[in-house]
Amino acid sequence: MLKLSHLTRRGFLNIGAAAGASLILPKTGLITPARAQEPLPAVAEENAVIAFGHTGPVTDEGWTWSHDQGMKAVQEAFPKLKTLFVESIPYSADATRTFRQFVSEGANMVFATSNYGDFLYDVANRSPDVAFYECDGRNPLSNLGTYYLQHWYPTYVTGVAAGLMSKSGKLGYVASFPVPSVYSGTNAFLMGARSVNPNATMQAIVINSWFDPQAATQAGTALLDNGCDLLFGIMDEAGYLQVAEQRGAKAVMWNTDIRRYGPKAYVSSIVIDFKKYYVDQVRMRLEGKWTPSETLLAMGAGVDRDAWGETVPPEVAKQADAVRDKILGGWSPFEGEIKDAKGNVKVAAGHRMTEEELYNWDWSIEGVSGL
Known part of the structure; x- marks a missing residue:
């Protein structure tokens, strides 16, 4: 298996957006200093080249499609600049070659829309005049920032709905890899479900891919065969939604609204939107105001x-949305005591998990199996 750092991915909350400054993340207490001493110089729009490196195909109607919509928003906002993109970049030396090619073609800013770790860092270190961003990255550099989503909050909200709608209390999860975005997703979803059904459980099946419709379909089928009646996952396509539709089950999806593949099964989706973020970052680069930052897009401003x-029954939607309103008001459901799958206390009573802890969650709570 590839190293963990190469597999993670996927109101703005900026961490360290100005030279020499430290910012406190609202509602979280997370403090991260800015890393660049001086902004990179301005670039005339007609001379600018902005590149996007994607982990999947832009037609996936999921993760990569959402980033592609962000690129299209940049093209609309700045019609004189040039954009480049490459799809389905593997986690290998081919990634390094792709990012080097972006630089050789004059890119002033490069977005890696997944975590490429050392495959990207080598290029960034050799290209100090180019602005780099890594989605779901964890190693900011003097010319490389990171960005991701606080998806655990809307996931908790949909988990509340799942707990109310599941008849068996057995929830299933189609997982890509055992990485933080999967742990935070399974944990938040089950915590939401257990807030209304304390006996709810979740079984996960790992398929070792972000985009594999056949494997996702097989995993969804196996979960339903094992007694689950509501599915969740982090796939970039509709495989397990279609299975749920065929079997009379329910499903919560990721990335986009793809209800047309299973309108009776569809509960909701964790929807993402990078358009404003990309436009804002490109504008700062053009104006000579860009320094790397570590950003988590908040619920209601990039993810929801x-x-x-x-x-979905109206009373279920109402109860789940009341929880969403509480979170938007500053309440967090991620407060101890929280135990792991082995019964060990991982979050002490009274401790509220920080955004950094949620972002780097790498263990399963009680009731989750398969990870």
Whole structure:
């Protein structure tokens, strides 16, 4: 298996956005200093080249499609600049060659829309005049920032709905890899479900891919065969939603609204939107105001739950949305005591998990199996 650092991915909350400054993340207490001493120089729009390196195909209707929509927003906002993109970049030396090619073609700013670790860092270190960003990155450099999503909050909200709608209390999860975005997703979803059904459990099946419709379909089928009646996951396509539709089960999805593949099964989706973020970053680069930052897009400003599906009862939607309102008001459901799957206390009573802890969650809570 590839190293963990190469597999993670996926109101703005900026951490360290100005030279020499330290910012306190609202509602979180997370403090991260800015890293660049001086902004990179301005670039005339007509001379600018902005590149995007993607982990999947832009037609996936999921993760990569969402980033591609962000690129299109940049093109609309700045019609004189040039954009480049490469799809389905592998986690190998081919990634390094792709990012080097972006630089050789004159890129002033490069977005890696997944975590490419050392495959990207080598290029960034050799290209100090180029602005780099790594989605779900954890190693900021003097010319490389990171960005991701606080997806655990809308995931908790949809988990509340799942707990109310599941008849068996057995939830299933189609997982890509055992990485923080999966742990935070399974944990938040089950915590939401257990807030209304304390006996709920979650079984995960890892398929070792972000985009594999056949494997996702097989995993969804196996989970339903094992007694689960509501599925969740982090896939970039609709495989397990279609299985749920065929089997009379329910499903919560990721990335986009793809309810048309299973309108009766569709509960909601963790929907993402990078358009404003990309436009803002490119504008700063053009104006000579860009320094690297560490950014988590907040619920309601980059990530949220999708509109509820047609078979979600109004009383379920109302109860889940009341929780969403509490979170937007500053309440966090991620407060101890929280135990791991082996019964060990991992979050002490009274301790509220920070955004950094949620972002780097790497263990399963009680009730989660398969990871």
